[in-house]
Amino acid sequence: MAITIALAGNPNSGKTTLFNALTGARQHVGNYPGVTVEKKQGTCTAENQIFDIVDLPGTYSLSAYSMEEVVARDFIVNEKPAMIVNIVDGSNLERNLYLTLQFMEMGANVCIALNMMDVAGKRGVTIDVEKLSLLLGLPVVPMVARTGKGRAQLLKTVADHVVSRPAPLKISYGRDIDDTLDEMEERIRSDQFLTDPYPSRWVALKYLENDAQILEAGKAHLAGTHEWLSAKALKLSHHLETTLDTHPEGMIADQRYGFITSILKQGVISHTLDPNRLAWSDKIDKILTHRFLGPLIMIGVLMGLYQFTFAYSEVPVGWCENFFTWLGDRTDTLFADGLFKSLVISGIIDGVGGVLGFVPLILFMFLGISFLEDSGYLARMAFMLDRVFRMFGLHGASVMAFIVSGGIAGGCAVPGVMATRTLKSPKERLATLLTVPFMNCGAKLPVYALLVAAFFTDYRAQVMLIITLISWVGALLVAKLLRSTVIKGPATPFVMELPPYRLPTFKGLAIHTWERTWQYIRKAGTVILGISIVLWAMMTFPQLDTRTVSNENTVGMHTPGAETMDPGAAALRHSIAGRMGMAMESVTRYAGFDWQTNIALLGGFAAKEVVVSTLGTAYSLGEVDPEDSMSLAQRLKTAEGWGPVTAFSLILFTIFYSPCFVAVVCIARESGSWKWGMFSMAFNTLLALSLSIVFYQTATWMMS
Amino acid sequence: MMEGISLRRMQVNQTGTVVSVRARGELGRRIRDMGLVPGKDIRIQGRAPLKDPVSLRIMGGTLTLRNNEADYIFVEVH
Ligand SMILES: Nc1nc2c(ncn2[C@@H]2O[C@H](COP(=O)(O)OP(=O)(O)OP(=O)(O)O)[C@@H](O)[C@H]2O)c(=O)[nH]1
Numbered sequence: 139m140a141i142t143i144a145l146a147g148n149p150n151s152g153k154t155t156l157f158n159a160l161t162g163a164r165q166h167v168g169n170y171p172g173v174t175v176e177k178k179q180g181t182c183t184a185e186n187q188i189f190d191i192v193d194l195p196g197t198y199s200l201s202a203y204s205m206e207e208v209v210a211r212d213f214i215v216n217e218k219p220a221m222i223v224n225i226v227d228g229s230n231l232e233r234n235l236y237l238t239l240q241f242m243e244m245g246a247n248v249c250i251a252l253n254m255m256d257v258a259g260k261r262g263v264t265i266d267v268e269k270l271s272l273l274l275g276l277p278v279v280p281m282v283a284r285t286g287k288g289r290a291q292l293l294k295t296v297a298d299h300v301v302s303r304p305a306p307l308k309i310s311y312g313r314d315i316d317d318t319l320d321e322m323e324e325r326i327r328s329d330q331f332l333t334d335p336y337p338s339r340w341v342a343l344k345y346l347e348n349d350a351q352i353l354e355a356g357k358a359h360l361a362g363t364h365e366w367l368s369a370k371a372l373k374l375s376h377h378l379e380t381t382l383d384t385h386p387e388g389m390i391a392d393q394r395y396g397f398i399t400s401i402l403k404q405g406v407i408s409h410t411l412d413p414n415r416l417a418w419s420d421k422i423d424k425i426l427t428h429r430f431l432g433p434l435i436m437i438g439v440l441m442g443l444y445q446f447t448f449a450y451s452e453v454p455v456g457w458c459e460n461f462f463t464w465l466g467d468r469t470d471t472l473f474a475d476g477l478f479k480s481l482v483i484s485g486i487i488d489g490v491g492g493v494l495g496f497v498p499l500i501l502f503m504f505l506g507i508s509f510l511e512d513s514g515y516l517a518r519m520a521f522m523l524d525r526v527f528r529m530f531g532l533h534g535a536s537v538m539a540f541i542v543s544g545g546i547a548g549g550c551a552v553p554g555v556m557a558t559r560t561l562k563s564p565k566e567r568l569a570t571l572l573t574v575p576f577m578n579c580g581a582k583l584p585v586y587a588l589l590v591a592a593f594f595t596d597y598r599a600q601v602m603l604i605i606t607l608i609s610w611v612g613a614l615l616v617a618k619l620l621r622s623t624v625i626k627g628p629a630t631p632f633v634m635e636l637p638p639y640r641l642p643t644f645k646g647l648a649i650h651t652w653e654r655t656w657q658y659i660r661k662a663g664t665v666i667l668g669i670s671i672v673l674w675a676m677m678t679f680p681q682l683d684t685r686t687v688s689n690e691n692t693v694g695m696h697t698p699g700a701e702t703m704d705p706g707a708a709a710l711r712h713s714i715a716g717r718m719g720m721a722m723e724s725v726t727r728y729a730g731f732d733w734q735t736n737i738a739l740l741g742g743f744a745a746k747e748v749v750v751s752t753l754g755t756a757y758s759l760g761e762v763d764p765e766d767s768m769s770l771a772q773r774l775k776t777a778e779g780w781g782p783v784t785a786f787s788l789i790l791f792t793i794f795y796s797p798c799f800v801a802v803v804c805i806a807r808e809s810g811s812w813k814w815g816m817f818s819m820a821f822n823t824l825l826a827l828s829l830s831i832v833f834y835q836t837a838t839w840m841m842s
Numbered sequence: 843m844m845e846g847i848s849l850r851r852m853q854v855n856q857t858g859t860v861v862s863v864r865a866r867g868e869l870g871r872r873i874r875d876m877g878l879v880p881g882k883d884i885r886i887q888g889r890a891p892l893k894d895p896v897s898l899r900i901m902g903g904t905l906t907l908r909n910n911e912a913d914y915i916f917v918e919v920h
């Protein structure tokens with residue numbers, strides 16, 4: 139029988155590193171507080187026993203305020219692991235023990251893995267491990283999870299202690315609280331109130347702490363006892379407020395820290411260096427977060443990240459593209475012309491290939507981000523930019539997602555949406571992932587390039603700058619709008635830890651990068667394959683047979699140019715997508731878009747790259763290489779209804795309309811609900827349409 | 843009870859001892875969870891380029907908080 143062991147501890151204390159060292163599993167490790175959100179499981183055999191090891195999310199406390207805390211607490215209460223291995227950051231002992239005490243108060247069987255002993259040593263901190271163990275009454279094993287030092291000793295200690303069942307720790311919270319706790323505990327015991335999973339004193343404490351989760355469970359269990367306990371808690375709260383100007387919650391926390399201090403004071407910790415001396419990490423901070431140098435360096439770092447990603451991924455992206463072109467060509471010669479071939483080439487290879495073609499780019503992007511994250515710099519970026527982003531209801535840490543999505547022009551919203559994972563505050567995170575698609579991803583650039591080349595030849599750079607500014611202003615304003623309507627709520631407290639700078643390990647970077655890239659690849663095989671087939675079908679069916687062509691030509695559709703259309707364009711117009719494009723013309727013409735543009739925009743939902751090539755087909759040019767769109771630009775210049783106003787209206791629409799479906803899938807996944815995926819499609823498209831119509835109408839009115 | 847000044851008003855490199863934390867609910871809990879409780883010594887480490895948030899050193903670790911959160915924390919300056 140496997141024995142369940144839970145790894146728990148403060149964020150960034152090395153739980154995942156230890157988990158990987160124990161199980162050999164490859165979990166994501168990062169130097170940014172709160173990287174693990176779900177719990178992860180693995181097994182490990184040692185001392186002739188099989189251990190089921192669960193990596194819990196990092197928490198500072200066991201109140202039920204955040205998702206992480208609820209996940210960790212529920213696991214301990216419901217799954218009752220045989221032992222909790224509490225990873226404690228030895229270089230930050232005092233704060234870390236705060237959580238340890240709370241495990242002990244729950245009556246859990248705890249063993250301390252005293253991690254980061256190397257860091258503690260460098261800071262001149264010596265810890266008397268035996269004394270700590272004696273005073274706390276727990277086994278304590280010093281270790282360095284990063285190198286695996288202490289691993290064997292830890293496993294041995296765990297094996298030796300799994301059968302222990304310690305009594306819940308009783309801390310004195312001062313006369314007033316203790317008396318009330320005793321009374322409450324008595325009633326809880328006699329009523330057997332919630333005592334099935336929880337220890338009685340702990341339930342009483344949670345009533346004093348106003349713990350929402352326990353109060354709710356209590357109300358459902360025995361309403362009478364619940365009322366009585368709540369009244370007791372309220373009375374104590376009033377009493378403390380009038381006599382001591384404090385409240386139970388605050389007092390309980392103070393006493394817990396007091397308890398820790400009293401233990402550490404008994405010679406557990408000794409400093410060989412002045413504890414107030416600036417560690418080298420602080421010295422780096424003096425420069426990297428300096429008033430003037432800080433922002434400059436940050437811009438440099440972001441540019442560097444951008445350069446690194448796009449410059450180095452260019453070659454492998456080319457290989458990927460060549461591979462899929464080759465695959466397409468092979469298929470072309472292998473099968474006879476017909477629907478099946480069209481499905482395989484245009485539906486499957488082009489669709490999935492378009493997504494997989496991004497893999498090298500995503501890999502480099504994540505490698506860069508992982509480096510910033512693991513080194514600790516990302517937390518500093520959040521620190522420096524928080525003031526700006528907070529004005530729009532976002533969080534300092536949102537910046538990374540915006541940059542990755544194309545904030546400087548030419549990123550990709552897919553890794554951008556995934557980069558929001560480093561954001562801990564749920565509301566700010568949702569607002570971020572819904573607004574990053576407004577950035578100018580690499581696939582929108584060819585559209586701008588085409589239109590700018592055709593209509594704004596003399597102002598290329600200025601127009602590109604305006605486009606970038608519009609997308610930022612738009613994204614921030616929409617974030618503000620969302621945060622004051624659908625995702626309303628006060629800002630999540632910023633109280634955050636700045637982890638010390640650490641040199642990322644190669645293993646950590648590799649795991650981190652690969653894990654994220656793999657998630658992206660996996661998606662290409664499933665949802666994206668399905669959607670590309672659907673889009674292909676929409677642009678292919680119903681098919682045009684020769685009779686209908688002549689028929690339509692004789693009947694004479696009122697669409698200008700229908701008579702001169704080439705077969706490709708005619709077939710496209712006849713398809714579902716074509717019909718939709720024409721049907722939409724009744725609305726989109728207010729924004730200046732004809733049906734050809736509509737089809738191209740519909741295609742852009744598959745991938746924004748498709749806009750240019752579809753425009754080419756719809757304007758009867760056959761295949762258009764997005765890199766070489768000069769001929770199409772010439773054609774548009776002379777086309778009826780086209781001019782700078784139409785072009786800019788289309789640019790506006792392209793900035794804001796629905797994210798491509800890969801991004802929509804990611805938004806749905808990352809927000810945990812398809813509701814938000816659908817929302818971003820509908821909301822963004824409506825927003826884009828309104829902006830384009832307003833612009834087009836105003837501009838044409840002013841010019842007339 | 844000693845009053846102290848609000849943490850927002852402290853200068854960079856100033857040290858002090860926390861005398862009270864007036865925040866309640868989630869914010870109060872978060873502040874305490876990070877070790878900002880009465881009796882702890884802190885030092886203002888620095889401020890972000892736009893003066894907000896502030897970073898401070900406490901019990902060997904570095905914390906950041908926004909000015910409007912620092913308003914709830916009262917410190918007796920050394
Ligand atoms: N110097 C040193 N660094 C360590 C040690 N253990 C872990 N680290 C580093 O500490 C950082 C955080 O480690 P993680 O394993 O991600 O921490 P975690 O507790 O899982 O963090 P969350 O999932 O965010 O709660 C990484 O950069 C690790 O490489 C250690 O013993 N010594």
Ligand SMILES: [Mg+2]
Pocket residue numbers: 153154155166167168173174196
């Ligand atoms: Mg982790």
